[in-house]
Amino acid sequence: ENVLTQSPGTLSLSPGERATLSCRASQNVSSTYLAWYQQKPGQAPRLLIYSTSNRATGIPDRFSGSGSGTDFTLTISSLEPEDFAVFYCQQYGSSPATFGQGTKLEIK
Amino acid sequence: QVQLQESGPGLVKPSQTLSLTCSVSGDSISRGNSYWNWVRQYPGKGLEWIGNIYYSGSTYYNPSLKSRVTILVDTSNHQFSLRLTSVTAADTAVYYCARLRRSAGAFDIWGQGTMVTVSS
Numbered sequence: 001e002n003v004l005t006q007s008p009g010t011l012s013l014s015p016g017e018r019a020t021l022s023c024r025a026s027q028n029v030s031s032t033y034l035a036w037y038q039q040k041p042g043q044a045p046r047l048l049i050y051s052t053s054n055r056a057t058g059i060p061d062r063f064s065g066s067g068s069g070t071d072f073t074l075t076i077s078s079l080e081p082e083d084f085a086v087f088y089c090q091q092y093g094s095s096p097a098t099f100g101q102g103t104k105l106e107i108k
Numbered sequence: 109q110v111q112l113q114e115s116g117p118g119l120v121k122p123s124q125t126l127s128l129t130c131s132v133s134g135d136s137i138s139r140g141n142s143y144w145n146w147v148r149q150y151p152g153k154g155l156e157w158i159g160n161i162y163y164s165g166s167t168y169y170n171p172s173l174k175s176r177v178t179i180l181v182d183t184s185n186h187q188f189s190l191r192l193t194s195v196t197a198a199d200t201a202v203y204y205c206a207r208l209r210r211s212a213g214a215f216d217i218w219g220q221g222t223m224v225t226v227s228s
Contacts, residue, residue, distance in 0.1 A: 001171075033213035044204055044221050045155070050214035088155060092213035096170040099155040 002027045004089050006100035012108040019076040021103045023089035028069050033093035036065055036074045039102075040085045048087075049074060081107075110134035112205045112219035120199075120226050126192040130205030130219060138163045138183045143208040145215065146179060146190045148201040156201075160208060161188055195226045 003026040013019055023034075031052040037045035047056040049065035052072060062077040076083055084107050089100040116128035130144070137144060146158040159169035161179045169177050178191040192199060202223050206215040 035212070035214035037215075044206075044218035045215070046218075047214055047216045050209075050212040050216070054212075056214075056216060086153065090155075090214070092208070095168060096172075097157040097208075097213075099157070102153060 004100035010104045021074040023072040025070040029091045030093040037088045114219045114222040128190045132186045144188045145206045147204045
């Protein structure tokens with residue numbers, strides 16, 4: 001299976017700062033099938049980005065995704081208080097679908 | 109507005125079968141542009157894809173669970189279901205149903221999740 005490794009494990013930033021989250025795959029991922037999710041405590045994951053760089057419905061444009069091959073990035077241009085959560089990358093270019101272990105974005 | 113809702117027992121005894129149902133509203137399972145999935149999340153927060161089903165009944169399972177998993181669809185009642193046999197404490201998790209769009213390979217709609225504990 002295609003193992004996704006996210007870094008850093010925890011990212012401590014202040015509102016207004018830029019956040020850069022990384023996702024590295026053990027095998028190439030088609031850019032069509034790489035997604036990012038945000039999860040807050042007690043809630044289901046919420047789709048932020050699909051197909052590497054497309055924002056899901058209702059997602060603010062401060063969220064952006066990029067990458068190709070085995071290296072993908074989620075960027076939050078200017079953090080809002082509501083952005084602090086855990087973020088997961090996910091691929092389904094090859095079965096089984098797999099998720100990264102998550103990056104916790106916490107308030108500094 | 110598309111909504112998914114999981115239902116089923118919150119406590120299952122070891123060696124027994126876990127059974128959950130996902131009710132779909134606001135979308136048609138038969139439309140054919142989505143796969144209908146089960147995903148679980150362990151208490152330590154890791155997410156694991158269990159498997160999915162297409163409206164035709166075709167299924168795809170995670171190889172790590174394939175010998176114990178069955179996913180069925182009931183299009184007339186707008187539901188799909190999960191059966192996981194021979195459960196152990198390692199199957200304790202929050203179970204989510206989720207819609208996956210074929211074109212994007214992403215889970216765009218999730219249920220709220222249901223906690224299932226395996227314990228005697």
